[in-house]
Amino acid sequence: MPNCWLISKDSSSKSIQLPHLQTVVLGRGPETTIKDSKCSRHQVELKAECKKGYVRVKQLGSNPTSVDSVVVGKGNEVKLRPGQQLHMVNQMYPYTVHFKEDLKSGIGDSGATKRPREWGETELQRKVSDSKVPRLTEEKVTPSADTHVGSTSTNATTGHWSQGLKTSMQDPKMQVYKDERVVVIKDKYPKSRYHWLVLPWEAIPNLKALRGEHCDLLKHMQQTAERMVQQNSDASVLRFRFGYHAIPTMSHVHLHVISQDFDSPCLKNKKHWNSFTTDYFMESEKIISMLEKDGRVTVKGGTSELLKLPLRCHVCHKELSTIPSLKEHLKLHLPK
Numbered sequence: 001m002p003n004c005w006l007i008s009k010d011s012s013s014k015s016i017q018l019p020h021l022q023t024v025v026l027g028r029g030p031e032t033t034i035k036d037s038k039c040s041r042h043q044v045e046l047k048a049e050c051k052k053g054y055v056r057v058k059q060l061g062s063n064p065t066s067v068d069s070v071v072v073g074k075g076n077e078v079k080l081r082p083g084q085q086l087h088m089v090n091q092m093y094p095y096t097v098h099f100k101e102d103l104k105s106g107i108g109d110s111g112a113t114k115r116p117r118e119w120g121e122t123e124l125q126r127k128v129s130d131s132k133v134p135r136l137t138e139e140k141v142t143p144s145a146d147t148h149v150g151s152t153s154t155n156a157t158t159g160h161w162s163q164g165l166k167t168s169m170q171d172p173k174m175q176v177y178k179d180e181r182v183v184v185i186k187d188k189y190p191k192s193r194y195h196w197l198v199l200p201w202e203a204i205p206n207l208k209a210l211r212g213e214h215c216d217l218l219k220h221m222q223q224t225a226e227r228m229v230q231q232n233s234d235a236s237v238l239r240f241r242f243g244y245h246a247i248p249t250m251s252h253v254h255l256h257v258i259s260q261d262f263d264s265p266c267l268k269n270k271k272h273w274n275s276f277t278t279d280y281f282m283e284s285e286k287i288i289s290m291l292e293k294d295g296r297v298t299v300k301g302g303t304s305e306l307l308k309l310p311l312r313c314h315v316c317h318k319e320l321s322t323i324p325s326l327k328e329h330l331k332l333h334l335p336k
Contacts, residue, residue, distance in 0.1 A: 002099040004048035004055060008032070009085065009094040018048035018055060018097070027061060032088065038063050038180075038202075039089040044072075046080075048097075055080045055097050063089045063202055064166075071166050074203065090180065090201040091170065164188075165252045169199045177228070181220050184228060187256075189266040191276060194232065194240070194259040198224050204253040207244060207287070212295035215288060218255075222284045225257040234259070237335040242284040245275055246303045255284055260314065261334055262327075269323060271307045277314040280306040 004018040006026075013033040018024050027043030028034045040061030047056040057080045059065040059072040066087045067078050080086050086095045168174050169183045176196060177184040187195040198221045204210065210218070225242045229235050239260040244253070258276060267273065274280060280303060290297050311320045315333045320326040 002050050002101050004050050005098045005100065006046070007096050007098055009096060018046055020048055020050040023047050025060070027088070032093065034088060034093055036089065036092070039093070043088055050099060053081065053099055057086060061089065065089060066091060066170055071170060073166070092180070163251050165197070165199060165250050165254060169252075177224070181217060182224055184224060190264050191267045191272055192259040192262050192264055194234070194238070194257070195264070196228055196257040198255040198257060199252060205251050206248065206253060207246070207297040207299065210253065210287070210291060210297050212291050215291045218284070218288050218291065221255045222288070225255055225284070228257055241281070243281045244284070244287055246280050246282050246299045256281070262330055263334065267323070267327070270311060273311055273323070273326065274307045274309050277312070278306040278309060279303070
């Protein structure tokens with residue numbers, strides 16, 4: 001029966017043997033040499049199925065563990081096969097698994113664990129592992145095209161449409177920028193010429209889950225949004241707003257960065273319009289202020305009724321009867 005080894009892709013730690021059907025818990029610690037506080041000491045639970053050629057991966061920590069581009073999700077389990085990459089936390093600390101028949105090839109004369117020779121990668125796997133997220137520059141965003149392509153994954157964490165952001169934020173094709181704390185993606189259905197989402201790697205389902213300790217994270221999200229705008233060539237002629245929907249339809253906290261032209265075919269109904277032009281859209285600074293003062297975010301009762309308000313121009317406040325008439329009117333306010 002083959003032996004299973006967990007191999008660090010950055011060679012920062014020695015190979016770790018995963019005995020057949022035995023539970024191994026890994027995370028921040030000497031076995032992995034990971035010191036990142038975002039990684040729990042009990043981040044993942046691994047169980048090798050050596051006869052079947054895969055490893056069961058269960059996420060234990062709060063921050064996201066992923067296999068290739070799919071987040072496992074706390075309490076959920078997926079299978080890791082040779083050729084796939086396990087990122088221990090926040091798309092960092094990549095590992096692969098290898099199954100070898102000869103135990104001696106992995107143990108030296110001194111008894112120290114050696115790193116088994118890595119298997120060859122397909123061109124597609126190499127493309128995924130070598131892909132780089134572009135720098136935070138305006139040229140990487142195409143305002144007129146819907147380049148935010150969704151995933152059809154049926155993984156437990158992303159099977160329902162409301163969980164789609166968790167898949168999108170892991171997809172290099174959708175990413176505009178990322179760092180160790182956040183990722184910026186293009187909105188799949190942009191409501192303006194420029195419409196991005198800033199998401200934290202930390203798993204925070206909604207505004208109600210935010211607490212005072214998240215203030216620094218939300219400030220970083222806003223600073224990232226501001227840099228997006230600063231490096232945009234239309235920043236001098238278009239106004240931008242940064243904010244959150246009071247009652248979002250998509251799971252996972254996300255900050256909207258949206259230009260105020262609303263010149264987009266994806267803006268189709270009253271709910272779309274009112275979700276960005278009424279108090280349903282909560283300014284980023286207001287959310288941060290709430291957290292600093294009260295330690296939590298409060299959404300007023302009846303907020304959902306704001307989506308039913310009459311259509312009204314956000315610039316001159318003229319009331320319009322239909323979306324087509326509103327869009328025609330908005331052309332008067334577009335930069336010349």
